[in-house]
Amino acid sequence: MEVRVFCPATIANLNCGFDVMGLCLENIGDEMIFRKTTTKGIQITKITGADLPYEVSKNVAGVAALAVIENRDIDFGIAIEIHKKIKAGSGIGSSSASAAGAVFGVNELLGKPFSKSELIEFAMKGEALASGSEHADNVAPCLLGGFTLVRGYHPLDVIKITSPEKIYAVVLHPHIEVKTVDARAVLEPSIPFHKAITQWGNLGGLIAGLYTQDYALISRSLQDVVVEPFRKHLIPHFEKVKNIAVQNGALGSGISGAGPSIFALCEGKKIAETVAEAMHTQYSKTRIPFDIYLSKINDKGVTLL
């Protein structure tokens, strides 16, 4: 028995939703293959597209897969192939795609004992290997699709919001490395109260805009007064690209996850194409290599191929 899984890329934070919001992309993602084996336990048998460890306990997908089978009596083993398409460190949920894909694929071979929502906590174990802490802001949208809000962690409480029909995302991935440790170091342990209020007003506006399909409200809400002012300096030409995106009609633009990818959300494919072209032209002027993606919001999340 074999299942093939598409593990989509994701954008976390979305300006006003630091550590709580995320969305799922449609045509950017890894592929993973899961096969039942007679040897018990988890094995990673093939990895393409990235230089990742085959040792299960040191591999994000491996750790996530182990979390699903832990304490379960299973009379077969599982062999995993990982075909990475999402570059590590790009800021669009590369490790989360591996973690979410692993728990989804293993769950399929087990006969689906868990719902996608239940799988999030297992995927967080894999994510923790990559990021050092159990976060859900990428694994949640990767598993559930659409937009997701992580309301809280004690207990884990994730709300899925179906994307308004016309939202498209553009992602520009500059091929530079932003170390997670640096992205964290620029953030202070406290934030000014008035900025926190501005931020949660905007998050409330974003959630309201998503439910009412009010694109203008979504646009007004896509602001980040807390994290972007500090992190933008880590991403070369960030501000110029963001401004170009907004000037060309994007609803908003910001840092994808901890960067370095820069995202823009747009109303409709046509505007998204214009925005993508303008961002492409702008970044071509730098000497930094980059990729650019255009995607509808993926409402399904991780799926069988």
Place this chain on the structure above:
Amino acid sequence: MEVRVFCPATIANLNCGFDVMGLCLENIGDEMIFRKTTTKGIQITKITGADLPYEVSKNVAGVAALAVIENRDIDFGIAIEIHKKIKAGSGIGSSSASAAGAVFGVNELLGKPFSKSELIEFAMKGEALASGSEHADNVAPCLLGGFTLVRGYHPLDVIKITSPEKIYAVVLHPHIEVKTVDARAVLEPSIPFHKAITQWGNLGGLIAGLYTQDYALISRSLQDVVVEPFRKHLIPHFEKVKNIAVQNGALGSGISGAGPSIFALCEGKKIAETVAEAMHTQYSKTRIPFDIYLSKINDKGVTLL
């Protein structure tokens, strides 16, 4: 020509929505009467139920009324009667009711040049006289009804959310004074980043719960890790009353505005009655006089009587 206006009480903050969220109550509110006069300008001709200044520029309703007629060429004057039922300093929007009632009544006599949303900014001028700063978290729900989110102030951006059908509010008003200056002094200018994230996760959850009529989600979201831990000490027996409310089935409970009123939200009238009775019994054990109110959420806001 005469119009009579009902000016409802409101609850601001709602635990996770400090400075941005509010809701409108149904059967608690002031009455105001507006009459056209031949003497131009605004006059306050009668005040009952409170010891407030008749001098227009020193009266919240007067200042708000003046803001509406400023720079307008009007060939009549307006006489205002104010019949206060909401006690000043109760924390359920007494000054906001006066400000919102004033702008609504004056707008009626002018032939409705402004929408209710447009009136919010004028009401904020009156509110500023009482609180020292232009806030909308009480005047917005008083004018629009339902739940309101103040996304931001530059420019003013208020989103109205119709209340889920079954939500009832219980308000306990202990007859003690919490000085605004004290309520502010206990708050620090910065807040821990992780608490801000918890708070905006909950605000996102509250907004999502309101749109999807998910009472359990609303309940899980009605938490305040930022303000309540500091302000609760200003309200005698707050924690006991809150716990009693929740133990008796309330979705959540917290400080109404800057206090001293304590509110609880409930799913359905029956639970609200049980909660009100339990809060009443609990507070009767103190020697502090109090009022208790039970109200459905008022979806209309300020209205003609």
